[in-house]
Structures are given as structure tokens and as C-alpha cells.
Amino acid sequence: xxxxxLVSQNVDLNNRLPWLxxxxxxxxxxxxxxxxxxxxxASMLNAAMKYNQTGGASxxxxxxxxxxxxxWTDELxxxxxxxxxxxxxxxxxxxxxxxxxxxxxxxxxxxQSIAGVNVxxxxxxxxxxxxxxxxxxxxxxxxxxxxxxxxxxx
Amino acid sequence: MTERPGLLAARTGQWVNDQALPWRIDVDxxxxxxxxxxxxxxxxxxxxxxxxxxQGSVQNCEIGFDVLLAAGTWTYEHLVQTGNSNGIVTLQLxxxxxxxxxxxxxxxxxxxxxxxxxxAVASPGRARLRLLMASKNGSSAGxxxxxxHVTLRRTS
Numbered sequence: 131x132x133x134x135x136l137v138s139q140n141v142d143l144n145n146r147l148p149w150l151x152x153x154x155x156x157x158x159x160x161x162x163x164x165x166x167x168x169x170x171x172a173s174m175l176n177a178a179m180k181y182n183q184t185g186g187a188s189x190x191x192x193x194x195x196x197x198x199x200x201x202w203t204d205e206l207x208x209x210x211x212x213x214x215x216x217x218x219x220x221x222x223x224x225x226x227x228x229x230x231x232x233x234x235x236x237x238x239x240x241x242q243s244i245a246g247v248n249v250x251x252x253x254x255x256x257x258x259x260x261x262x263x264x265x266x267x268x269x270x271x272x273x274x275x276x277x278x279x280x281x282x283x284x
Numbered sequence: 285m286t287e288r289p290g291l292l293a294a295r296t297g298q299w300v301n302d303q304a305l306p307w308r309i310d311v312d313x314x315x316x317x318x319x320x321x322x323x324x325x326x327x328x329x330x331x332x333x334x335x336x337x338x339q340g341s342v343q344n345c346e347i348g349f350d351v352l353l354a355a356g357t358w359t360y361e362h363l364v365q366t367g368n369s370n371g372i373v374t375l376q377l378x379x380x381x382x383x384x385x386x387x388x389x390x391x392x393x394x395x396x397x398x399x400x401x402x403x404a405v406a407s408p409g410r411a412r413l414r415l416l417m418a419s420k421n422g423s424s425a426g427x428x429x430x431x432x433h434v435t436l437r438r439t440s
Contacts, residue, residue, distance in 0.1 A: 146304040154310045156333050157361050157435035158397060168395055170331060178333035178395070194307040194438070253303050 147198035149282040155180040165191040192258040201284040205243040215261035215271030232265035305354035311434040319348035361399040367392035369426035388421035
């Protein structure tokens with residue numbers, strides 16, 4: 131049985147954590163594999179994107195985020211296009227879902243989200259994006275990222 | 285018996301809970317800073333991330349931001365425009381210099397990321413981050429600093 135003091139410690143921590151966590155992808159991430167190129171485009175949110183320059187299936191990028199225990203929605207703002215891959219979103223190594231960036235015609239500032247993400251323990255977690263797969267119609271594995279947000283819903 | 289820090293925090297409400305503090309702090313430089321000297325000009329361009337930059341251009345111009353930092357090791361990073369009239373910015377945390385970054389280049393470039401790693405923060409809490417344009421490269425014609433974004437990233 132957990133000592134009452136530890137329970138109150140977790141409750142106290144959870145009450146202090148934000149319900150909205152935004153990750154600006156343009157600064158250097160905590161780690162990346164082939165995913166560190168900034169490109170300027172005036173049509174994009176913040177006039178720029180961070181993309182996986184190799185466009186390969188092995189590219190990855192990750193950030194440490196401090197989250198409260200609860201249910202979260204993970205939302206990305208990105209550019210969809212004919213050479214975009216399918217982005218896998220993972221938290222602490224567990225896949226949360228996938229987002230298909232493919233579109234026959236290029237589209238700016240598209241929001242895509244994964245809802246119902248359960249976080250069991252408050253504290254630091256590792257959020258990681260990879261592009262291991264792609265739509266059959268796509269010519270590449272690119273992910274052109276403008277903003278990432280985690281929004282707690284419960 | 286030593287009391288766990290978290291329990292102390294819950295009991296007294298005075299201790300800043302380190303686990304609740306973020307590992308990454310993005311500073312939007314375009315808003316009015318908590319302190320500044322000759323460093324409050326916003327210039328919009330089509331060549332820079334965030335659509336532009338905040339600029340100071342005289343010796344000893346400075347800008348400060350209050351940030352809530354967890355204890356640990358941090359990396360400071362800014363995204364700047366470099367050029368032939370840009371100076372060397374001194375980074376200070378609570379008045380102590382933690383590093384310098386030379387933003388001079390002969391040719392100039394947009395969206396350059398520079399960083400100072402290994403900044404030790406001993407105690408969690410509010411800290412004043414200060415960017416002071418105190419010196420310059422011998423080849424530079426001025427003391428300009430053109431900054432579009434600032435990030436503090438905790439690494440351990």
C-alpha cells in the first residue's frame with residue numbers, strides 16, 4: 131500500500147502541471163535523426179517549417195515534455211503534400227497513432243490530431259515522431275512540421 | 285529520517301516542485317520584455333522564421349526575460365540573423381555570465397541557431413535571462429543583435 135504522503139505528492143504535482151503544452155519545432159530538438167532542417171515559407175505558420183531533410187523512413191525527432199496524468203490530444207500543424215509520409219507519434223516508446231501527411235495537392239497549415247492519449251504518471255515523458263511508412267500514392271517520407279501541441283482533455 | 289522534498293513542498297507550499305517544471309522553455313521575443321535597454325524594435329521580413337526579428341543595435345543594449353527553471357543542466361539557444369555589423373552577445377543568468385555568442389559573419393545569414401550548453405542551474409525558481417550586447421568581433425562594424433527566438437532546453 132502506498133504511503134499517504136506519496137499519494138498527496140502526486141496529487142500536488144498533477145495540480146501544478148499545465149493542460150496545454152506547445153512544442154515549437156523550429157529550435158533544436160532534444161534528439162533527432164535526419165530531422166533538423168529549417169526552411170522558410172511565408173505561407174506557413176511562423177513562416178517556417180522543420181522537416182526531415184533526408185525524407186527517409188529512418189528519420190526521427192523527439193522532445194521531453196512534462197505532462198500531467200490524464201487524457202490528452204496530440205495535435206500537429208503540418209504541410210501535406212504528394213511526397214509526405216505517414217508520421218508515427220509515440221510517447222515513451224509506445225505508439226499513440228499515425229498521421230498521414232499525403233495529399234495529391236500541397237496544403238499548408240493542416241491540423242491533424244490523435245485523441246484519447248492516456249498518460250498514467252505525471253512528470254517528464256518523451257514524445258517522438260518517426261516516418262517509417264507512407265501512403266501508397268506518396269513519393270516520399272517527408273514530414274514538414276510547423277507546430278505541435280498536447281492538450282489535456284480529462 | 286530525511287523527509288522527501290516533495291512531501292516538504294506539499295506541506296509547506298513554499299518549495300517549487302521540480303517535477304512540475306518544464307524541460308523546455310520557448311521565449312517569444314516579440315512581446316514586450318520584462319527589461320530592455322534600446323532593444324525593442326520589431327522588424328518584419330519574408331526571410332526569417334517567425335516572420336521577423338527583434339533588434340538592438342547599440343553597444344550595451346540589452347533585453348531580459350524572467351524564466352522559471354528547474355534545477356539541472358540547460359542549453360540556451362537562439363535563432364538570429366548574423367551579419368557584418370553584428371556584435372557578440374553576453375548571456376547572463378541572474379547576473380552571472382554563462383557564455384557569449386558571436387553573431388558576426390562577413391556575408392550574413394538568416395535563421396542561424398547558436399547555443400551555449402552546460403548551463404548549471406542549482407536551485408529551481410525564477411531566473412532573469414539577460415542578453416547583453418557588450419562587445420563585438422574585431423571585424424564587425426557594429427553591435428547589432430537580431431533575434432527571432434530564444435529557447436532554453438534542459439538536458440539533465
